[in-house]
Every structure is written in structure tokens, then in C-alpha cells.
Amino acid sequence: MRGYLGIDVGSVSTNIVFLSERGEVCEAVYLRTRGQPIRALQEGLGELRRRLPAEVSVLGVGATGSGRYLAGLVTGADVIKNEITSHAVAASTLVPGVQTVIEIGGQDSKLIILRGGIVADFAMNTVCAAGTGSFLDQQAARLGIPIEDFGRLALQSSAPVRIAGRCAVFAESDMIHKQQMGYSLADILAGLCEALVRNYLNNVGKGKEILPPVVFQGGVAANAGMKRAFEKALGMEVIVPPYYHVMGAVGAALLAREKMAARRPSKFKGFGVTEARFQAAGFECGGCPNACEVVELREGGEVLARWGDRCGRWSSSLGLQNVG
Amino acid sequence: MPRIGIPRALLYYHYFPWWEAFFVSLGAEVVISPPTTKAILDRGLEHAADDVCLPVKVAVGHVLELKDRVDAIFLPRLVSVAAREYICPKFLGLPEMVGHSIKGLPPLLSPGLNLYRGGSPYHFFAALGRALGYPPWQVLAAYRRACRVQQQYKRLLESGLFPEEALAALRGRHDAAAPRDTMGSPLVAVIGHPYNIYDAFVSMDLLGKLGRRGIKVITADSLSEENVCRGAAHLPKRLFWTLGRRTVGAAYHYLQWGRVDGMIHVSSFACGPDSFAGEFIARRAHRMGLPFLSLVLDEHSGEAGMVTRLEAFLDMVERRKKYREEGSAS
Numbered sequence: 271m272r273g274y275l276g277i278d279v280g281s282v283s284t285n286i287v288f289l290s291e292r293g294e295v296c297e298a299v300y301l302r303t304r305g306q307p308i309r310a311l312q313e314g315l316g317e318l319r320r321r322l323p324a325e326v327s328v329l330g331v332g333a334t335g336s337g338r339y340l341a342g343l344v345t346g347a348d349v350i351k352n353e354i355t356s357h358a359v360a361a362s363t364l365v366p367g368v369q370t371v372i373e374i375g376g377q378d379s380k381l382i383i384l385r386g387g388i389v390a391d392f393a394m395n396t397v398c399a400a401g402t403g404s405f406l407d408q409q410a411a412r413l414g415i416p417i418e419d420f421g422r423l424a425l426q427s428s429a430p431v432r433i434a435g436r437c438a439v440f441a442e443s444d445m446i447h448k449q450q451m452g453y454s455l456a457d458i459l460a461g462l463c464e465a466l467v468r469n470y471l472n473n474v475g476k477g478k479e480i481l482p483p484v485v486f487q488g489g490v491a492a493n494a495g496m497k498r499a500f501e502k503a504l505g506m507e508v509i510v511p512p513y514y515h516v517m518g519a520v521g522a523a524l525l526a527r528e529k530m531a532a533r534r535p536s537k538f539k540g541f542g543v544t545e546a547r548f549q550a551a552g553f554e555c556g557g558c559p560n561a562c563e564v565v566e567l568r569e570g571g572e573v574l575a576r577w578g579d580r581c582g583r584w585s586s587s588l589g590l591q592n593v594g
Numbered sequence: 595m596p597r598i599g600i601p602r603a604l605l606y607y608h609y610f611p612w613w614e615a616f617f618v619s620l621g622a623e624v625v626i627s628p629p630t631t632k633a634i635l636d637r638g639l640e641h642a643a644d645d646v647c648l649p650v651k652v653a654v655g656h657v658l659e660l661k662d663r664v665d666a667i668f669l670p671r672l673v674s675v676a677a678r679e680y681i682c683p684k685f686l687g688l689p690e691m692v693g694h695s696i697k698g699l700p701p702l703l704s705p706g707l708n709l710y711r712g713g714s715p716y717h718f719f720a721a722l723g724r725a726l727g728y729p730p731w732q733v734l735a736a737y738r739r740a741c742r743v744q745q746q747y748k749r750l751l752e753s754g755l756f757p758e759e760a761l762a763a764l765r766g767r768h769d770a771a772a773p774r775d776t777m778g779s780p781l782v783a784v785i786g787h788p789y790n791i792y793d794a795f796v797s798m799d800l801l802g803k804l805g806r807r808g809i810k811v812i813t814a815d816s817l818s819e820e821n822v823c824r825g826a827a828h829l830p831k832r833l834f835w836t837l838g839r840r841t842v843g844a845a846y847h848y849l850q851w852g853r854v855d856g857m858i859h860v861s862s863f864a865c866g867p868d869s870f871a872g873e874f875i876a877r878r879a880h881r882m883g884l885p886f887l888s889l890v891l892d893e894h895s896g897e898a899g900m901v902t903r904l905e906a907f908l909d910m911v912e913r914r915k916k917y918r919e920e921g922s923a924s
Contacts (some may be wrong), residue, residue, distance in 0.1 A: 336898055354906035388917050389910045559633030
């Protein structure tokens with residue numbers, strides 16, 4: 271069996287997929303990053319290895335997500351791409367003709383506008399996290415509801431409550447108020463979904479032309495209440511594709527396939543990296559008043575890479591690529 | 595021989611040669627603060643009012659950097675540099691803000707420059723010369739020389755050099771004077787105030803990042819005033835902020851020109867004029883189908899978020915270019 275690895279190391283989850291030569295998803299692993307991206311990556315690769323047949327051959331590796339450079343160094347990726355391009359490539363391959371991609375993850379949310387199969391415009395949330403999955407996570411926890419049941423419960427609502435969703439802090443006090451007034455849980459949950467959608471469309475979607483087909487992906491797309499709230503707000507069908515939760519990794523694998531079409535050898539270090547001992551440590555450089563926080567990645571005793579310095583004093587001292 | 599400190603901030607990028615030549619002709623020594631560092635920004639944040647924009651906070655940090663090294667700090671009160679136009683009010687109040695929030699400062703040289711009703715900037719320099727105690731004939735000669743140097747600087751900028759390169763060329767470093775090659779591609783227009791885009795710390799080295807990725811960059815500063823005016827004439831109403839008019843005018847000019855493959859608008863959080871200038875530019879760029887990226891800078895900006903946006907923007911530029919070239923080839 272031959273194919274491509276796609277790795278998406280995000281702030282909340284680490285996703286790895288194995289794509290066949292024809293571009294079909296064979297296996298997908300979804301793990302929580304839990305603040306330890308290297309360990310999550312090693313665990314994920316180990317899990318994938320167990321699920322794949324023994325004679326598997328990796329033709330190329332793509333890495334994406336906020337931990338893409340780290341993941342690329344650890345595994346030996348052939349392509350390191352940002353999340354926006356990866357998500358766009360995955361959506362336009364799995365849902366041909368897509369014109370709008372809504373992606374909501376744990377810590378960030380994106381809107382990608384495609385025209386004729388290529389990205390025409392995009393936006394990401396700025397400093398505020400009120401339009402992201404962690405907002406829902408937090409509120410569900412406050413209400414004592416497992417996040418997995420959130421969507422199903424929200425769908426039972428017939429009259430969603432209006433909740434001020436501009437800010438997570440105010441949303442919470444507003445929710446408590448509505449709760450004390452006696453609204454049902456389902457109506458409050460559906461109201462939360464609508465508040466988040468409103469917030470997303472006002473901030474991330476500001477000034478963007480949202481045309482169908484609309485694809486909704488990222489971890490939050492699991493929430494059926496969110497899908498319905500988007501459909502209601504946009505007045506059009508919203509498609510949640512299969513593998514919606516690992517689309518970034520699918521996109522990275524597709525980009526690796528595109529790059530390796532010329533049949534060059536992959537830089538993949540092999541599944542043995544799951545056993546290797548990696549250590550990442552930071553230190554503050556005292557070379558100038560910038561006091562950059564430099565991160566160093568070691569494998570065994572050897573320094574693989576350094577980054578975080580503005581001037582290149584540390585990152586270039588190894589003759590390796592300047593990350594970022 | 596008095597030592598006069600000039601902060602490497604705000605309109606330094608527009609007018610430094612003018613000011614320096616004036617002081618040097620009078621026999622003064624000019625000290626510039628070093629390029630912005632994290633320590634300079636941190637000290638600026640401590641001493642600046644909360645609600646000012648990032649570049650003003652940076653400027654306050656530069657004043658602190660000069661504080662114990664010079665006899666006087668040159669911090670002009672820039673009200674207006676062109677007829678019927680204004681400079682941002684935060685620049686106007688800067689001498690007061692600095693004077694009241696920093697203790698133990700050397701004297702501030704803060705003559706006012708106000709050309710709102712027209713007139714010559716000579717009065718500004720005359721007041722400056724008087725304050726330093728030089729005779730009028732010497733001040734006039736220094737002013738004339740300063741104007742010649744500033745003209746030369748403008749010509750260097752219009753030939754495509756970035757400010758620090760043009761300054762090096764003025765100092766006789768002719769290797770720096772090679773005109774920027776904008777042929778070949780991709781070509782990206784970076785639009786924003788010079789104190790944001792050329793300050794590598796504030797912009798998180800945007801120009802360096804683009805250069806290392808093989809992107810060619812043009813900015814508003816290589817455009818003549820006529821081109822900027824023609825660009826700004828597309829607005830339904832005259833913009834009376836000089837810097838905002840330059841931003842919109844230059845962006846509109848490049849959109850009309852049709853040779854750029856993408857445009858990046860750089861603005862600072864809490865900048866009023868930038869917030870709508872950016873919107874004007876974004877709408878026109880979208881109508882014309884040009885890849886456009888808006889980067890908003892503030893002291894909390896994480897570099898990771900900026901790099902992700904920049905990479906996605908460049909992918910958009912390159913994929914669109916490839917797609918168009920394939921389209922026209924077939």
C-alpha cells in the first residue's frame with residue numbers, strides 16, 4: 271500500500287491522515303494536542319502505523335497547523351503549508367465547485383472564499399476567541415453538558431433564546447440571566463450557537479461575499495446545532511463533508527501528493543520517529559535588547575533546529591532553514 | 595557644539611535628511627536613536643498614554659532612549675505639512691505627552707509646523723534656529739542647504755529606494771543607490787505608513803520576510819506626489835489627513851496600474867484614519883479581483899498569526915498567477 275501522510279498539528283488537536291495515491295482517505299487519527307505537540311504527533315503516528323498494513327510505503331509528507339514547522343522537522347515533511355491553503359485545497363478537492371469554506375477550530379476560525387477553484391480572499395479571527403470552539407467548550411462545561419451532546423440537544427430547540435455573543439464574558443452573564451428566567455436548556459444551547467454564528471459572520475465574515483456551495487469544517491462542524499444556525503443565518507444549505515474534522519491534514523497530504531508528482535524521494539524519516547527522543551526547550555537570548563525567546567529542538571544530543579530569534583543568530587548557526 | 599537627539603520614529607522616515615542637514619549646517623551634532631527593539635517598545639508602553647497607537651508608543655520609547663545621551667531632543671509639533679490638510683492629532687500633541695509623562699528630560703525642541711493655510715516651512719526652521727541661538731543669516735543658509743538635501747532624498751525615494759537605503763546613498767554609499775528591480779514577479783505593493791512598514795521591529799520584518807520568499811515589493815514612497823493625487827482623486831471626497839490621503843492615493847494608483855500581483859495594507863490598531871483608509875482600499879481591491887491582505891499591528895501581535903496570514907496570501911498570489919498564465923497559454 272502506497273500513499274501520502276498529512277499532519278495537522280493545531281493548538282487543540284493533532285490530526286494525521288493517510289491518503290491513497292488516488293487521493294482517498296484511508297485512515298484518519300484525531301488526538302488532543304494537550305500542550306505537547308511532539309508527543310501528540312508521536313502517539314498519532316504510532317496509532318496510524320498500527321492501523322495501516324505492514325508493507326505501507328510513504329511517498330510524501332505534508333505538515334500544516336500552527337505547529338507545522340515543528341511537525342515538519344520531527345517527521346521530515348516534504349511540504350510545510352499554512353492552514354488556510356491546506357483547508358482550501360482539501361475542501362475544493364472533496365467538494366468540487368465549493369465557493370465558501372467556514373472552518374472553526376479550537377482556538378481560531380477562518381473564512382476562505384474560493385472562486386473557480388482558487389482562493390480569492392480569506393480572513394482569520396483576530397485577538398478575540400468568542401467565535402471559536404473553545405467558547406462553546408467553556409459554556410458547555412459551565413452548563414455541565416458533554417460537548418458531544420451539545421449539538422443534539424440544541425436541535426431540540428424550537429425557539430432559540432437571544433444571547434449576547436459579542437464577548438465570551440458577557441455571553442456567560444447573559445446565559446445565566448436567561449437560565450434564571452426559566453428558559454429551557456435546549457433553547458439556551460441553540461441560542462448560543464446562533465450567537466457564535468452571528469459573531470463569526472460579523473467579525474471573520476465582515477465584508478465577504480458568501481456564496482454557495484458552503485462547506486463547514488473543523489472540529490466545531492461536529493456540532494449539528496452550529497450547522498443549523500449557519501443555515502438559518504445564511505439562508506442556504508451548509509455542507510459538512512466526511513472527514514470534516516481532519517480537513518487540514520487531508521489538505522496537507524494533497525499538497526504533498528501535488529509536490530511529489532515528479533516522483534522524487536520523500537524526506538520522511540520513517541515511522542521510527544515515534545520512538546525517537548525529542549526535546550524542545552527555550553531560552554532567552556541576551557545578545558541585544560530584543561531579548562528574543564529562542565526555542566531549540568533536540569533529537570537525542572543533536573540540535574535539529576532553533577527558531578524564535580529575530581536576527582538569525584541562532585536559527586542560522588546550524589545552517590538549517592530559518593523557520594518562519 | 596550641541597548634541598541634538600532625533601527619535602527614529604514617526605516622520606523620521608519622511609523628513610530626517612531635512613532636519614539633519616539643517617542641524618549639521620549650523621554646526622550641531624545629530625544623534626539618532628537606534629532601530630526599534632523590544633526594550634524600546636516596552637519602555638514606550640510604560641510611559642505613553644494607554645489609548646495612543648503603537649507608533650506613538652514606539653516614538654516615546656525612542657525619546658527615552660535618547661534622554662541621557664543628548665543636550666536637546668528634537669520633537670517638532672507637526673500640525674500640517676500641506677495646504678488644507680492635517681497630520682494626525684496624536685502627532686500634534688506628542689511634545690506635551692512626552693513632556694508631561696517623562697521626568698528628567700533634556701529640553702525639547704518643539705517648533706510648530708503648520709502649513710494648513712499654505713506658506714513656507716521657513717518659519718518653522720527660523721524658530722528652531724532662534725531657539726538654538728543662531729543668527730538669522732546662518733539659519734537661512736542652513737535652511738537652503740537642508741531643502742536641497744531633502745529634495746535629493748525625495749528623488750532617491752522616487753527612484754525606488756527604501757528610506758534606510760536612500761539615507762545610506764545620501765551618505766555617499768553608492769552601492770545602496772542601485773534602483774530596485776521591479777521586473778519579473780510576483781510583485782506586491784505594501785501600503786502603509788512608513789513608520790510602520792520600514793520599522794522592522796514594528797512590522798515583524800514584513801519586508802525582509804517578503805524578500806526572503808523571492809517577492810518583489812513596491813511601496814507608496816516611490817510614487818510622485820502627482821501620481822498619489824491622481825490616485826486619491828478617485829475618492830468621492832477630499833481626504834484631509836495627509837498620511838491617509840497618501841495611503842489611499844498610492845493604493846488606488848497601483849490598482850489602476852495593473853502590474854502588481856497582490857497588495858498588503860499595513861495599519862496599526864487604534865489608528866482612526868487607517869481603519870477607514872484600509873476599508874476603501876480593500877473594497878476597491880476586491881472589486882478588481884486583486885489578492886489583498888490587511889495586516890493590523892499592535893504590541894500584542896503574535897508573529898505566528900502574521901506568518902500564517904502572509905503565507906496564505908502569497909499562496910493566493912502565486913496560485914492565481916499560475917492559473918492566469920495557464921489560462922492565457924491554452
